[in-house]
Amino acid sequence: MTTVSSPSSPWQNPDSTPASDSDPTSPPHHRDRGDDAESLDSFSSMTLNAEDFNLPDRIPDSNRYLNTQTHTSPLESNSPTTTPPPSLLHLSFNQDHACFAVGTARGFLILNCDPFREIFRRDFARGVAVVEMLFRCNILALVGGGPDPQYPPNKVMIWDDHQSRCIGELSFRSEVRSVRLRRDRIVVVLEQKIFVYNFVDLKLMHQIETFANPKGLCAVSQGAGSMVLVCPGLQKGQVRIEHYASKRTKFVLAHDSRIACFALTQDGSLLATASSKGTLVRIFNTVDGTLRQEVVRRGADRAEIYSLAFSSNAEWLAVSSDKGTVHVFGLKVNSGVKDTPRIASNVTRPTSPSSSLSLFKGVLPKYFSSEWSVAQFRLVEGTQYIVAFGHQKNTVVILGMDGSFYRCQFDPVNGGEMSQLEYHNCLKSPSVF
Template sequence: MSIPTQITDETNSGGVFFVNFNQDCSSLSVGHRNGYKIYALQSLEGTSNGLECIHEHTGEEICIVERLFSSSLVAIVSLSAPRKLRVCHFKRGTEICTYSYSNTILAVKLNRSRLVVCLEESLYIHNIRDMKVLHTIRDTPPNQLGLCALTSSSDDCLLAYPGSSTIGEVQIFDTVNLQAKTMIPAHDSPLAALGFSPSGANIATASEKGTVIRVFSVTDGTKLYEFRRGVKRCVSISSLTFSTDSQFLCCSSNTETVHIFRLEEPKDLPKQNTDEGGWMDYLSKAVSAGATYLPTQVTDVFTQGRAFAVAYLPVTGVRNVLAITTIQRVLRLLVASTDGNLYIYNLDTVEGGDLALVKTHRLNGTSQTPESEAQQQQNQNQQQHIITTPTGSDTTGGAVLSSYAGIVKGHPAGTMSGTDSDKLHEMAAAVDIPPKDGFRFDDEEEFPPVSQPFTF
């Protein structure tokens, strides 16, 4: 997820700048004006005070906080130092290393093999086991949204980012062999969102128009699915996410609607006469028969898939991220929003349709059922939610920190935290000798070994 647009106090009293789920949707990270929090998602019933907060850091405004699976490793960027990345072991309260870059950090992506830092016109690929820079992709097309995606699986370890700033090309880069792999011509308009499937085999894309969602094979760029989000209006899509079982794809925008699409092979319609099939069946057959005589735009509308299910948010105009995952044997849609709430919906995999909001968790530790929040929502509706951007543009998540960005020549400089001998001894004591099969990042006691300063 890229850095959200600027948020006024009227928009969000919680002062939330950043929300994102970790790679396996077991936790939610929230960056806000007073620091950051990490919430556990194993039980969405939470406690009497709401979601279980497994870690909280206070003292500064955090605009990016990314957790590596269920480990204690987090990557942090603050508003006061938008060009500096800090990698920390949050359970021990230890800062492992810091890196400074030539421009504002727009996004950070990580898996068990790589950590990627996205700037507006370059990407830095680190080996997460020692945090050394393996490769730098320079002079990328201007990417003010910080759009990029990294496969959660480290087997192939693929990186995706915009290949053009004028059309919707997706560049797939192999971060293991450090070479470009595939260029996918996804849309005619510039990209607005993209996301890998859990296995990394497929990638979903959306353009600035926001009307069509496409899914491609990463191997050869073949288009596998095409869905129409809507035809009435163009929107700013901010999140594209596959379910953890890869059966569904969901998308959210600056509107109140979240669309969920089922990923299944199209089924042949049973042969039936016009009366049995109704006017839509007749129209579909007519379109199929006359496809060669109709404009492509017309036939596309009838051949694109439609949403399997729809969820309606109680707010509009705020940035959010999505997850579809099974928790306590129930498939849930989770919507974490920069309005300071986590919205929870049950997803009926048979019927689909309109999803019911079952609970809202305030990301300050409280929870509400739809009934208890009805009065509060009525009061909130009296105050219109507003998001502003530095340029007055839409709410697709532009580079809010561009005003902070200073241009510094040279390569990113990486240093260990602390320069005195006591700090070095403390860091050395926190690092074990790497086992032969590498570090297990699902173990919260382990993290990348850093035993000496890095200078570039």
């Protein structure tokens, strides 16, 4: 296997000259280990096309489907679990939200959202804390984690599921917090630094200093064309926007308190941010940094925002928090439509009642009305959930760190409580690990 070390990695060959921090375009050092070098040569010459490298539609005979029978939600039943599920370390959607990855204390599995089913799983002896997919490609990025990690937490392992082994790795001096993939880039997030690599040859393209980022917050655009990257800036409440096509960097002071969560539209034109206070979500234009809209989470108490997600057409925004409710907001700006900041008005879309501006005097900008969510779905409070919009119209997929999977539907006209279409727990099947 061929390994690649970061410029500051203590694991690189001492005889080599490391790339300088002052020259972010310097390539990292490559170490060859005999015959295994052929693996990365093959990887480097691959065209990472999701259409060419699809995950299997069916699980091999050695694996079994998860039980896809619709179960009763834990909100409706308190039946005990016969065997404790494995410790869940990671949840993430792939780039188009068609699949999701689960990392546990004993490996990882990949599941399809609609219909809900296990695509494949890999049983390891130890834990995997990051599983980053590349659409439905066979290449994944893995990072070990948990009390007994499968791989060192300071390494990103490039896993080829066709070969069922790692074909490359990236090493760093500190723990890897998260990884983001595009067809042309690998983005590795450390607590105070981000490295951007070319996917084909693992050449270091860019490195970014950030404010303390223990959550590994980072978002990259997935549309065709050059990448837009968003990460924490250099001070509390600030975000940094990198437009690689125009080689422009934009800093936006999005909030007074620390950034808790953010999300990009697929094309990278709009950015949603939430702070540690968790009462407001702000929508920015990434090109000029202007504030386009603000939405208000119901309830004036503080909340920890866990997840933000745009719909594919940027018409809706989903928000999850530690209060146990997923909200869907209607957006008045959308990707590719340029408008000007609105004058304050009590007139809103009929399905999204607006509260009086006087209630938030001194909090909201004068040109914004405070907009409540259109639809809500109640969950078990205290569990961390992530959200995405489903491929079927007006549907939301919700994943919980307790292994829960919900698919819900909202009424875009009348709003109100979402209806639950299905519920599963991906960790309760006896076939899982």
